[in-house]
Amino acid sequence: MNILLINLPINTSYPPSVYPMGLGYLGAILIKKQCHVDVLDIRLNNYDQKFVLDYLKTHGAEYDLFAMSGMVTTYKYAKWLSSQIREYSKKAVICVGGSISTAGELILKNSETNIVCLGEGEKVISDLVDALHSNKSFECVANILFRDGNNIVQTKHEPPMDIDLIPMPAWGLFDMHRYASMSFMVPVKTPKITMLIERGCPFECTFCYRNFGRKMRCRSVDNIIEEIKIVIDRFGIGHIDFLDEIFNGNVKQVKELCSRIIAEKINITWRCIGRTNLLDKEILQLMFEAGCKWIGYGIESGSQEMLNKMNKKQKVADIEESIKLSRKAGMIVTGTFIIGMPGETETTIEDTRQFCIRNEIFNKPFFPIPYPGTLLYEYCRENNIITGDEKYILSLEKDIAELLVNLTEISDSRLVEIRNKLNDELSPKYPLWGH
Ligand code: SF4
Numbered sequence: 001m002n003i004l005l006i007n008l009p010i011n012t013s014y015p016p017s018v019y020p021m022g023l024g025y026l027g028a029i030l031i032k033k034q035c036h037v038d039v040l041d042i043r044l045n046n047y048d049q050k051f052v053l054d055y056l057k058t059h060g061a062e063y064d065l066f067a068m069s070g071m072v073t074t075y076k077y078a079k080w081l082s083s084q085i086r087e088y089s090k091k092a093v094i095c096v097g098g099s100i101s102t103a104g105e106l107i108l109k110n111s112e113t114n115i116v117c118l119g120e121g122e123k124v125i126s127d128l129v130d131a132l133h134s135n136k137s138f139e140c141v142a143n144i145l146f147r148d149g150n151n152i153v154q155t156k157h158e159p160p161m162d163i164d165l166i167p168m169p170a171w172g173l174f175d176m177h178r179y180a181s182m183s184f185m186v187p188v189k190t191p192k193i194t195m196l197i198e199r200g201c202p203f204e205c206t207f208c209y210r211n212f213g214r215k216m217r218c219r220s221v222d223n224i225i226e227e228i229k230i231v232i233d234r235f236g237i238g239h240i241d242f243l244d245e246i247f248n249g250n251v252k253q254v255k256e257l258c259s260r261i262i263a264e265k266i267n268i269t270w271r272c273i274g275r276t277n278l279l280d281k282e283i284l285q286l287m288f289e290a291g292c293k294w295i296g297y298g299i300e301s302g303s304q305e306m307l308n309k310m311n312k313k314q315k316v317a318d319i320e321e322s323i324k325l326s327r328k329a330g331m332i333v334t335g336t337f338i339i340g341m342p343g344e345t346e347t348t349i350e351d352t353r354q355f356c357i358r359n360e361i362f363n364k365p366f367f368p369i370p371y372p373g374t375l376l377y378e379y380c381r382e383n384n385i386i387t388g389d390e391k392y393i394l395s396l397e398k399d400i401a402e403l404l405v406n407l408t409e410i411s412d413s414r415l416v417e418i419r420n421k422l423n424d425e426l427s428p429k430y431p432l433w434g435h
Pocket of ligand 1: 201202203208209245298
C-alpha cells in the first residue's frame with residue numbers, strides 16, 4: 001500500500017523547528033506493516049500551493065491513503081488540500097489527525113476528508129491499513145469519525161496502546177539534519193531534537209485540549225534511553241527538547257531517567273516543561289546534573305484569582321518557590337503567560353505584571369484562544385461568545401499574537417494596549433533566556 005504523510009503548514013511567525021513527531025511514529029508503524037511511505041513536508045519546506053498541486057498532479061494517483069496531521073489552525077488548508085487530493089486521486093482515503101480532529105465533524109461535513117482520527121494515531125493507522133487491505137468497513141476501526149453518506153459515524157472507543165510498544169519514529173522520512181540544525185526553544189549550537197517521555201495529562205486547565213487525553217502514560221526508562229542513544233549516534237544530537245505536557249508528572253520515572261543519564265555519562269543538555277507543585281529541591285538538582293539546563297513552567301498568571309478561574313490547581317506561592325529552587329539548582333527558567341481569560345481585569349493583569357517583576361521572569365503573554373475540545377470553548381458557546389460554526393474555526397488560522405476573541409470586560413483596544421505595554425516594559429528587562 002502506498003501512503004503519503006503530509007505535514008500541514010501553520011500560519012505563525014514561529015519557524016518550523018520541530019520535526020513532526022506524530023507523523024514520525026505513524027511512518028514507523030506503516031513501514032513495519034510493509035507499506036511504502038512518502039512524506040510531503042509542506043511546513044518545513046514552505047511549499048506554496050502551486051508546488052503542492054504540481055506534486056499531486058504528478059504523484060497523487062500513486063497513493064491509496066493520504067494522512068494529514070496538523071493543529072486545528074490548519075483547518076482551512078486541510079480543507080483546500082483534501083479537495084485537491086480528490087481531484088487527482090478519486091479513490092484514495094484521506095484522513096486527518098492531530099488537534100485538527102477537535103473540529104472533526106466540521107471537516108468531514110465540509111471537505112473531501114473521509115476519516116478523522118480521534119486520539120492517538122498509531123493504532124488507528126494500523127487498523128485502517130488492515131481494513132483497506134481486506135476491504136472491510138471503516139466501522140471496524142476503533143477511535144475514528146468517518147463519513148457514511150450524509151451521516152457522521154463515531155466508531156467504538158478503545159483505550160490507547162502501550163506506548164512502549166510503539167516503534168522509534170521513522171526519522172529517515174524527514175530532513176532530520178535540517179530540523180536538527182534549527183533553533184527551537186533554547187539557543188544551543190549543537191544539533192537538537194524533540195522527544196516525549198509520556199503522553200496525557202490528568203489536569204484540566206480550561207484553555208487546554210490536552211493532546212493525548214487525561215490518562216498519563218509513561219514510557220519505560222529503557223525505551224527512552226534507547227531513543228536518546230540512537231539520536232546521538234545518528235544525528236550527533238547534543239540537546240533534547242522534551243515536549244511533554246508535564247515532564248515531571250511521574251516523579252519516579254524522572255528520577256530513574258536522570259540517574260541513568262548520569263550513570264551512563266550521556267552527554268546532552270535538555271529542556272522540559274515542568275509542573276511546579278510536583279518538584280522539590282532534590283529532584284531539580286538531579287535534573288540539572290543530568291543536563292536539564294532550561295525549565296519552562298506554564299505559569300499563565302500571577303493572580304491567584306485567575307489561576308483558580310483557569311482551573312490550574314496551582315498556587316502563586318508554589319510557582320514562586322519552584323522558580324527560586326530551579327534557579328538555585330542552576331537552571332534557566334522560562335514561563336508562559338495568558339492575559340484576557342474570562343474574569344480578567346486590569347487589577348489581575350497588574351498582579352501578573354508584579355509577579356513578573358518580583359520573579360524577574362517574562363515571556364510575551366498570549367491572548368486566550370478558545371480551541372474546540374476545551375472547557376473554554378464550551379464556555380464561549382454556552383455564553384454565545386462564539387458559535388461552533390465553520391466561520392469561527394476558519395478564523396483560528398490567524399497568528400496567535402492577534403486578539404481573536406475578547407473574553408473580558410476590558411475593551412479590545414485597551415487590552416491590546418496593555419499587552420503591548422507589558423511587552424515593551426518587561427521584554428528587554430527579563431529576556432526569555434534568563435539572566
Ligand atoms: S495546561 Fe498543562 S497542566 Fe493544564 S491541562 Fe494542559 S497539559 Fe495539563
